Amino acid sequence: MHIMTEPLDRYDQQILTILQKQGRLSNQELAEAIRLSPSPTLRRVRQLEENGLIDGYVALLNAKKLGLTLMAFIGISMDKHTSERFTTLESTLTQYPEVLECHLITGQSADYLLKVIVKDMDAYQQLLLQKLTRIEGVTGVHTSFVMNSPIKTTALPVNG
Numbered sequence: 001m002h003i004m005t006e007p008l009d010r011y012d013q014q015i016l017t018i019l020q021k022q023g024r025l026s027n028q029e030l031a032e033a034i035r036l037s038p039s040p041t042l043r044r045v046r047q048l049e050e051n052g053l054i055d056g057y058v059a060l061l062n063a064k065k066l067g068l069t070l071m072a073f074i075g076i077s078m079d080k081h082t083s084e085r086f087t088t089l090e091s092t093l094t095q096y097p098e099v100l101e102c103h104l105i106t107g108q109s110a111d112y113l114l115k116v117i118v119k120d121m122d123a124y125q126q127l128l129l130q131k132l133t134r135i136e137g138v139t140g141v142h143t144s145f146v147m148n149s150p151i152k153t154t155a156l157p158v159n160g
Contacts, residue, residue: 008053008158008159010159011034011036011041011044012044012048012053013158013159014033014034015030015034015041015044015045015048016048016053016054016156016158017155017158017159018030018033018034019045019054020154020155020156020158021155023057023058024057027041027042027045030045060154063117067119068117068118068119069119069120070117070118070119070120070121070123070124070145070146071115071116071117071145071146071149072115072116072117072118072124072143072144072145072146073113073114073115073116073143073144073146074113074114074116074132074141074142074143074144075108075109075110075112075113075114075140075141075142075143075144076089076110076111076112076113076114076132076138076140076141077109077110077111077138077139077140077141077142078111078112078137078138078139079137079138079139080137081111085136085137086104086111088135088136088137089112089135089136089137089138090102092135093114093135096127096131098116098117098118098123098127099114099115099116100115100116100117101114101115102114102115109140109142110140110142124143128141128143
């Protein structure tokens, strides 16, 4: 992993901010938005990609239109805090498309916090009983269901 040592200038900050919200902008449109000519804009974008500041480009899908209406945060407790247990859990979870995020955490009774999305309560129950509780080392599962998401973004704060 490459860590930036130099601060980003205002053009790079603008590029990163805009591309996080509108990743399909053409180079011409991006150049106009930051008030720079297309050639240096393209060079800057390529440099940001090469430096690893831009990991990739994705399409953000509408979960509700895909029938995915139940989101939850799940705390998972483990029986042992060993690298083998953690590796087993993490590699198993990568096989479950319902798991959107997985975080090893501190300060809670859980060892991991998952963000998951499923169709409905039946799908959640299947995920819980057929998958999560069957992973070796899992001793506890505690779920909080999302009622509303007043703030929802994928954009990182670039200039702060």
